[in-house]
Amino acid sequence: MNRWLFGLALGLSLVSLLPDTARAQFSQAGSQVLTDQPTGARDLKDLEKPSTDSSLLLNDNTSLTLESVLQQRKVQLEKPVFVRSPIEKVDGRSYSLVTASHLRDGELQQTQIVRLFQPEAGVNDDLFTNQSSQYIWGLSDNVEMTVDLQGANGSVPGFQGDYLVERRVGVNNGNIFQDVTVQGKFRLGEILGGKTSAVASITTSRPQFTFRGVAGSNLPTVERRQDGLVFTPALELPLTFTAYDERYAFTVSPRLVYFPGDNAIYTPINPGVNQSFGLTFGLGIGGTFKISNRFHIRGDATAILAGSNTVDRSSGLPTKVIPYNAGVRYLVNPRLALDVFVSNTYGNTGGPALVAVDNNTGVGVGLTFMQDRLFYVFDLPVNRQFADTFDTQVPAEIRAVYVPASFDLLDGSTIGSGRNQISFIASTGTFSFAYRAGTLNDFETGVFGNFAPAGPDESDGGLHTKLRFLHQPSGDPFTLSGVFTLGRTSSRACNFIDGTRDGLERALDGLPTACPGVPGVIPAGDRGPIPPNLIGLVTENIGELFVFTLSFPAQFTLKEGHSFWINPKLAYIQRSDERSPLIGASLGGSIRLWPGFDLIAQVTPMVRGENAFVGNSLAQLLPWQAGVRFLPGLAALSVDLFATNALGLSPYQSLRVRADNQVSVALGFQLPF
Numbered sequence: 292m293n294r295w296l297f298g299l300a301l302g303l304s305l306v307s308l309l310p311d312t313a314r315a316q317f318s319q320a321g322s323q324v325l326t327d328q329p330t331g332a333r334d335l336k337d338l339e340k341p342s343t344d345s346s347l348l349l350n351d352n353t354s355l356t357l358e359s360v361l362q363q364r365k366v367q368l369e370k371p372v373f374v375r376s377p378i379e380k381v382d383g384r385s386y387s388l389v390t391a392s393h394l395r396d397g398e399l400q401q402t403q404i405v406r407l408f409q410p411e412a413g414v415n416d417d418l419f420t421n422q423s424s425q426y427i428w429g430l431s432d433n434v435e436m437t438v439d440l441q442g443a444n445g446s447v448p449g450f451q452g453d454y455l456v457e458r459r460v461g462v463n464n465g466n467i468f469q470d471v472t473v474q475g476k477f478r479l480g481e482i483l484g485g486k487t488s489a490v491a492s493i494t495t496s497r498p499q500f501t502f503r504g505v506a507g508s509n510l511p512t513v514e515r516r517q518d519g520l521v522f523t524p525a526l527e528l529p530l531t532f533t534a535y536d537e538r539y540a541f542t543v544s545p546r547l548v549y550f551p552g553d554n555a556i557y558t559p560i561n562p563g564v565n566q567s568f569g570l571t572f573g574l575g576i577g578g579t580f581k582i583s584n585r586f587h588i589r590g591d592a593t594a595i596l597a598g599s600n601t602v603d604r605s606s607g608l609p610t611k612v613i614p615y616n617a618g619v620r621y622l623v624n625p626r627l628a629l630d631v632f633v634s635n636t637y638g639n640t641g642g643p644a645l646v647a648v649d650n651n652t653g654v655g656v657g658l659t660f661m662q663d664r665l666f667y668v669f670d671l672p673v674n675r676q677f678a679d680t681f682d683t684q685v686p687a688e689i690r691a692v693y694v695p696a697s698f699d700l701l702d703g704s705t706i707g708s709g710r711n712q713i714s715f716i717a718s719t720g721t722f723s724f725a726y727r728a729g730t731l732n733d734f735e736t737g738v739f740g741n742f743a744p745a746g747p748d749e750s751d752g753g754l755h756t757k758l759r760f761l762h763q764p765s766g767d768p769f770t771l772s773g774v775f776t777l778g779r780t781s782s783r784a785c786n787f788i789d790g791t792r793d794g795l796e797r798a799l800d801g802l803p804t805a806c807p808g809v810p811g812v813i814p815a816g817d818r819g820p821i822p823p824n825l826i827g828l829v830t831e832n833i834g835e836l837f838v839f840t841l842s843f844p845a846q847f848t849l850k851e852g853h854s855f856w857i858n859p860k861l862a863y864i865q866r867s868d869e870r871s872p873l874i875g876a877s878l879g880g881s882i883r884l885w886p887g888f889d890l891i892a893q894v895t896p897m898v899r900g901e902n903a904f905v906g907n908s909l910a911q912l913l914p915w916q917a918g919v920r921f922l923p924g925l926a927a928l929s930v931d932l933f934a935t936n937a938l939g940l941s942p943y944q945s946l947r948v949r950a951d952n953q954v955s956v957a958l959g960f961q962l963p964f
Contacts, residue, residue: 376625376677378659381579381587382486382533382540384427386616386655387636387644388577388591390542391486391531393478394429397673400661401426403756406634408653414449417866418837419653421447421557422467423639426665433478437492439640440468448558448648452607453508458557460499460514470496470556472641482530490527492641495520500559513562515553523556523642524549527575537581544575546593548600548642555600555646557637561607568609571598573645579620584681589632590617593645604649612647618655623733623758625678630657658756662730663709679708679731685765690732692764696846696856697879697893698916698933698959700725700940703844704770705735705759711964716931716940718957720746720949723940733759739776741939743783747792747904747950748938751838753778769847776840776942780864785834788867790901790909792950795834807866808833837865840942844877852883860895862943873900873946875914887922891933895945903938903948912936912948918957931959 377383377400382392386404394400401424408419421443428436445459474492481487499517504510529544550568553560560566577591592615599609618632634655637646661674680690691707698716706712706729716723720743727737740752755776761767785795785806798804839862846856858877864870879893894915901909918933936954938947949955 372676373625373678373683374676376661378622378628378661379584379625380540381537381581382531382542383579385542385577385579385589385591386618386630386632386634386657387614387639388542388544388575388593388616389474389476389488389490389527389529389640390540390544390577391478391488391529392540393432393435393476393488394427395673396429396431397671398429398661399426399665399671399674400659401665402639402657402659404630404639404655404657406636406653406655408648408651411449414446414455418444419447419449419651420444421637424468425639435476437472437474437476437640439472439474439638440470441472441494441638441640441643442467442469443557443637448602449604450505451558451602451604452561453505453510454502454513454561454607455505456559456561457501457503458498460501460516469498470494470638470643472638472643474640485530485532487528487530490525490529492525492527494523494525494556494641494643496523496556497521498554498556498559500554502559502562515559515562521551521556523551525641525645529575539578539580541578542576542591544577546573546575546645547571548573548645550598550600550642555602555609556643557646558602558649560602560609564608566609568599571600571645572596573600585622587620587622588618589620589630591615592617595645600645601647601649610649612649614645614647616655622681623760624680624731626661626674627679627731627734627758628659629758630655630659632657658758660731660734662734667728679733680765682765687732689764690762691729692762693963694762694764694770694846694848694854695920695929695961696844696854696881697858697877697891698918698920698931698935698940698957699858699877699893699942699945700739701727701737701755701757701774701776701842701942702856702858704762704772704846705729705733705757706963708732712961713964714959714961716957716959718935718955720744720953720955721939721957723959725940727755727757733762739778739941741941741944743781743938747783747786748947749783749787749834750781751778751939751941751943753838753941763846763848769845771843771845774840774842774844774942776838778838778840778941778943780834780836780838782832782834784836784864786904787909787947788834788836788864788870790870792904792907798833805868806834836867838943839863842942852886852889853881855880860942860946862946864943870900873902873943874898875900875902875946877945879916881920887924889920890918891920891931892917895937897946900946902946903952904950905952912952914945914948927963929961931957931961933957933959 404423406421410417410419423441425439472494476488476490479487497517500515502513525548527544527546531542533540548571573593573595575593579589595611601612603610614636616634620630622628632655635648638644694704696702706727708729708731710729712727714725722742725739729735735757742750757774759772761771763770788806789804794804794806798806842860844858848854862873875895875897877895881889881891901911903912914937916935920931934956938944
């Protein structure tokens with residue numbers, strides 16, 4: 292498997308051997324979007340788009356509706372001037388390999404990456420992940436700086452020889468990003484027709500490890516503490532070539548890393564072994580091939596020529612493993628890209644990028660974007676030189692139109708760029724809220740929470756990311772989005788995991804339950820409806836579990852304003868054994884009675900999972916909601932009045948039903964600003 296993936300990354304370079312006829316075909320099949328040279332967008336003349344009249348297409352500008360825009364036979368626009376974005380180019384950095392290409396002065400690119408590996412039986416946690424938040428800034432046309440926040444969950448690396456190894460001492464291994472890499476890239480010039488740069492980085496970390504002897508080994512538990520920070524330096528010299536009208540790029544890069552001491556940041560040498568890591572030298576190769584303006588094939592791998600970059604899982608000794616990544620990039624628009632790839636690496640930048648997971652291949656998901664503002668505060672005017680759509684004929688006012696759907700917190704399309712929406716819903720027995728912020732027209736982020744003050748059911752809260760793939764007001768046949776959430780439950784999730792109403796109470800009394808404890812923590816009392824923070828593990832308590840959800844809301848709106856949708860949903864609950872995943876699909880619609888007043892109903896048939904307490908056991912019930920939404924005429928405020936049996940309004944809790952199928956009556960407010 293490793294050889295095949297390594298060969299895939301290397302094989303991208305073989306495209307250069309194609310005959311001239313093939314090269315011509317590649318050249319003719321290039322993207323028809325923007326180039327490096329400024330180009331003016333065309334005027335919108337005789338604009339004809341499908342009419343989806345809806346007074347509930349909420350926007351900061353309440354006088355702007357889809358109907359009012361589309362009824363204009365000629366829309367006068369300023370002619371924006373765009374240049375091709377770094378995301379569209381093929382010579383940008385790969386997953387774990389830096390290229391010689393630079394961002395220009397003032398440009399900023401952000402990438403979020405999560406890698407998920409197959410968990411191992413017998414390891415304390417059922418999550419095997421590493422994550423990264425990366426910021427690349429062009430200080431000038433010749434100097435680029437990267438800050439990469441990287442980390443892995445504390446239960447890794449897992450089994451090594453006769454030990455079960457965890458990257459923590461006690462329960463806490465710091466926050467979700469334990470390792471910080473600062474990297475500088477400096478343009479050197481051109482060699483043999485390719486670009487070349489010098490790259491230097493330093494990674495700060497505080498790796499601590501616990502070694503527990505496996506059953507039957509009679510080995511004592513060993514704690515290897517680290518009092519101060521550890522610094523891991525790295526040097527790289529990438530040489531990058533482009534070909535076929537810049538549809539293909541290939542990079543070769545000598546890489547040098549010094550791992551100080553008895554670990555390679557994430558993988559320690561077993562106790563009793565008199566060895567260390569030290570200097571590691573590798574030769575990295577990588578390439579990107581542009582299939583179309585939306586799809587790129589990308590890959591990288593590094594042959595370790597001297598030294599070691601990980602630990603052998605069977606012996607606990609230092610060894611060499613080729614770190615690799617290979618996958619596909621989909622460009623949602625010129626400023627937003629989604630990557631799906633296979634990988635065996637712990638990190639992306641500097642020393643962590645060379646540390647490989649031995650005998651385990653994971654699946655990675657990456658999101659790269661170039662926003663107008665950093666952290667919603669710091670303005671990035673240079674990033675506005677890039678188009679935020681491949682169809683520059685669609686006015687920005689139309690692309691920003693928001694299409695609402697059900698009463699769930701994160702339904703509907705994305706919030707428009709630079710805009711926000713707050714939702715508050717109070718019901719009999721629960722309270723819910725959401726804050727949604729539009730980073731780009733096709734991309735929003737935010738936070739949400741569902742609070743259940745009493746009863747056997749749990750609360751949850753978390754973060755969300757939403758991508759819009761299709762937008763009916765912009766001319767697509769329907770609206771389609773993808774929503775990912777990362778949340779945590781309150782302690783009463785113990786009841787759901789155990790399948791009994793008193794699962795948490797019995798766990799706190801020391802009685803055996805199916806509710807898993809937190810490694811290294813004595814169970815404490817229920818802290819009520821407020822979930823713990825999502826970043827640090829130091830506050831984690833029994834029953835406070837991570838929840839990951841993935842959903843794909845699709846919606847079609849008629850010109851009369853009626854709307855219909857389907858929303859497949861999947862929720863995975865940490866340490867839940869057979870209780871997870873929950874899988875269902877919400878089916879619903881809204882009927883326009885008159886402008887500003889809609890009837891809304893939705894049901895969510897379950898495909899997998901018991902989702903509600905009936906008596907003292909779990910059963911599978913049908914979540915539903917029904918009510919009205921109206922505009923009271925106060926700015927862009929909308930008001931919801933509805934009934935539901937769902938536990939909450941997040942993607943996870945909309946799959947759950949309140950204990951004994953209780954029905955709650957809710958009043959909600961949505962305010963865009």
